[in-house]
Ligand SMILES: Cc1ncc(C[n+]2csc(CCOP(=O)(O)OP(=O)(O)O)c2C)c(N)n1
């Protein structure tokens with residue numbers, strides 16, 4: 024048993040993939056000699072050398088373009104975009120090129136690459152270094168979307184993502200880098216597309232992702248201890264592919280559903296889930312699906328402002344009580 | 351004046367180049383005809399008048415090398431040896447098309463021939479071509495990647511990002527700017543800070559300034575061979591600016607009225623790469639009968655391929671749902 028941080032699990036996951044497969048290489052800004060701005064890639068350059076760990080210029084299009092081209096020949100690049108917000112400057116490569124080339128070429132070209140990126144708020148970095156952008160990539164056919172909430176999921180899902188024959192965007196949550204977990208075995212494989220029930224309960228289903236899954240779990244502990252409410256918490260782990268079966272099963276059991284999303288409200292992933300639930304298990308619902316999201320605003324920076332914008336454990340607790348007890 | 355004694359190219363290669371350019375020309379003309387008959391829908395961007403560039407590279411490249419081109423890429427695709435019915439069939443949305451109608455005119459792709467795609471968002475493919483070049487370096491294999499683009503493309507950021515990356519990593523790649531003097535409907539000099547949109551930027555990336563007459567097939571071939579050899583020998587990237595002119599409008603919908611009549615006439619009559627090359631072959635004492643036989647052969651190939659394409663079935667509707675993912679399907683939830 025060893026304690027591993029989410030941060031350390033990232034570099035370990037990359038290293039494990041690179042040890043297993045010579046086709047895997049890693050490219051990004053400040054990722055090698057500097058070990059990454061979040062220190063999540065420390066030690067990789069030392070172990071694998073410059074040929075496999077490439078420090079790139081500030082050229083997000085060129086980084087993802089190079090990763091794409093290399094993947095087209097059968098290599099398995101892992102490319103880092105330092106902050107997910109920077110995906111906006113290379114969105115053509117992501118949304119038009121990486122996502123569509125397999126389809127347009129009638130399956131002649133596979134693009135087995137992973138784009139890792141630091142996502143989410145909590146660091147008081149302001150509106151351009153804090154966004155939760157999973158929904159940007161979720162709406163593009165051809166991209167798989169993964170967002171792990173704990174070190175073991177980082178390990179297992181990274182292994183899957185690197186082996187996946189399709190492009191995967193791997194959203195790491197900045198506020199989880201310091202999160203610790205006891206880990207027995209580090210060589211894990213978790214298939215992409217399997218949600219994880221991280222707290223059991225029969226009264227309500229709370230669906231979260233990344234940091235919001237952890238907050239929902241913390242809320243479930245409080246609800247159980249102090250309010251006699253048993254919440255089942257589902258950590259989706261990936262939005263594409265989506266584990267609809269696990270969601271359906273849980274809705275049938277509990278009849279009440281709440282999504283907890285870090286993104287601003289409009290077109291957040293919870294809207295799609297809510298629509299799927301009403302299509303697939305409308306009759307099992309005891310009330311409307313509730314969406315807890317960031318309000319539809321850019322993220323402010325000051326402590327009190329940011330803390331009151333992103334859904335907190337307290338907010339989740341209160342919303343659940345309001346929903347179930349009408350208080 | 352031709353110097354027959356010091357001929358570095360030779361009859362065999364010249365005839366190869368002739369056949370290649372003629373094929374590109376006649377297929378493009380056929381594509382235009384099929385448009386007029388409404389057998390080709392959507393848009394298309396013809397490379398009529400620019401055949402010497404794709405043709406020369408087609409002759410100079412080896413099997414296994416990678417090429418990337420733009421929406422104006424029918425010629426570049428054919429130049430790698432893709433079948434005529436594969437190209438025309440794709441334009442017509444038939445099952446015999448290279449991508450069975452999934453991509454269309456602007457996205458011709460034929461991986462078996464090294465055609466790594468045709469790209470319709472300006473600039474992107476320069477960065478992607480770096481990736482195949484990077485893979486060759488990583489794998490220590492010696493393929494060369496070639497990336498074709500227009501003069502207008504030199505003003506988008508991806509062009510600059512790609513050149514810098516290719517240089518710092520010494521990638522085996524050749525960037526080929528086909529300067530046809532216009533970006534869409536605007537003369538390139540009106541929107542570019544320098545006279546030679548690609549070549550004048552080369553120095554910024556520590557690359558040689560290379561300008562070539564892109565309508566002189568022999569010069570084009572020499573320039574292509576030199577840059578390809580340099581890349582193959584591990585000596586890094588090149589940026590070539592080839593001056594040329596498109597005979598037709600920018601795309602199907604464009605009659606090209608913004609260009610002065612005199613200018614169009616000069617390029618069509620005096621600088622047509624195919625007309626001039628035919629004259630050159632005669633100057634080199636190549637038998638006119640051989641030249642004409644090649645012409646007949648290509649005409650025949652184009653007609654046969656047109657028949658095959660017209661007879662080919664249209665795609666099945668279920669194809670909509672295939673090949674989003676590597677498992678062949680499009681499911682996004684269980
Ligand atoms: C990013 C982007 N901006 C604009 C366009 C629209 N567009 C298509 S072709 C073209 C002109 C490109 O000119 P050039 O690079 O000289 O190539 P040419 O068409 O002359 O071969 C433009 C502006 C586009 N496809 N992509």
Ligand SMILES: [Mg+2]
Pocket residue numbers: 500501502528529530531532533534
């Ligand atoms: Mg142009």
